[in-house]
Amino acid sequence: MKITNIEVFPLTLPMKQNFSISGGKVGDQSQGAPHVYVKITDDRGVEGWGEARPSHRWSYETLESVTTTINHYLKPALTGESATDLNRIHQKMNREIAAGLNKGMPIAKAAVDMALHDLIAKNNGTHLPGLWMGTYKDSIRLSYLISTNDPEQAHKKAQYAKENGFLAVDVKIGLNPKQDVRVLEAVKQAAPNLYFRVDANQAYDLTQAVRLSREMERIGVDVFEQPLKANNLHGHAELRRKTVIPIALDESIWTAGDLIQAIRMEACDMAVIKVTKMGGLREAKLCGEIAKEAGLGLLGGGLTESSLGLTASAHLFNYLDIQIPVDLNGPFFLDDDPVADGLQVEQGTVRLSGLNGIGCTISDDNLQKYLMKS
Ligand SMILES: [Mg+2]
Structure with missing residues (x-):
């Protein structure tokens, strides 16, 4: 189960209402909401999907930076790697985008991690709780x-x-x-x-x-x-x-x-x-x-x-x-x-x-x- 492709889709989704927190507006109806979808394909042709939702008033990651981080740094580092070795995947992502005070670009990395969980579970013919050997709740x-x-x-x-x-x-x-x-x-x-x-x-x-x-x-x-x-x-x-x-x-x-x-x-x-x-x-x-x-x-x-x-x-x-x-x-x-x-x-x-x-x-x-x- 090797990673053969990683595709990134920066999206602007329509919003029903604005959303503010103490730091300011984190969702603006007139501009739409920034979401990044990620598709990871393996050598069997199975696809896994993940999502990042950057919010620059909440942390420093933006729609643009999540997109370029995955496209220019994470994709080249991960293509050809085994999709099932999540320890190695995260080590490679963390070496490629180093930490600041904290893990660097966690929201971008989350989309990749999520897509790989989707891919691995599909390859195993199960849902996420099945992957964790937990009970499925609907x-x-x-x-x-x-x-x-x-x-x-x-x-x-x-x-x-x-x-x-x-x-x-x-x-x-x-x-x-x-x-x-x-x-x-x-x-x-x-x-x-x-x-x-x-x-x-x-x-x-x-x-x-x-x-x-x-x-x-x-x-x-x-x-x-x-x-x-x-x-x-x-x-x-x-x-x-x-x-x-x-x-x-x-x-x-x-x-x-x-x-x-x-x-x-x-x-x-x-x-x-x-x-x-x-x-x-x-x-x-x-x-x-x-x-x-x-x-x-x-x-x-x-x-x-x-x-x-x-x-x-x-x-x-x-x-x-x-x-x-x-x-x-x-x-x-x-x-x-x-x-x-x-x-x-x-x-x-x-x-x-x-x-x-x-x-x-x-x-x-x-x-x-x-x-x-x-
Ligand atoms: Mg909170």
């Missing part, structure tokens, strides 16, 4: 994303979540810190019984985060995600000592090494697992397993991937037995994507197909339709 629950600094809007959205079968809300704060408490109160009032995840995307300093956590204790928040800068493990550990609200880390944990540092520093109660952030299914699975063994809770998330990345993530989260509804929010923002067949989203539940590999069929017509115009 669905996963989603949380409902609320990203607004208007308390009235937040109230309406939380009410929608409650009335439409969602079991959890994921609320973005730090968009306008003055409104945070009012937004949180509005959500709690509208949906008091839903799991309440609050994500600050690094918006605060320690003093602000301690103050806000006191308000969260009063309001009844279930988890406070990434309040401080990614590299501030000491501050997160300090915050944990000052509040009973569980602290989750997302942007601080890109690799298993980061996770182990966070565990040593006692900097979090929960870890956010994301396939693309962690450089693919292999490292994300490792992080999930380490976090579980260390007694941390797990949250599942994504970077608004389309159906392909969502399905790959869903299989991993099911394998890791993540019980809290996950933040795979692509379907709330995307109007269409290149997946022709593979999953159905019904409000708070995604139904997965039993197809081999990741489980998605890709439409060539849609790939061409959404190919970025250069």
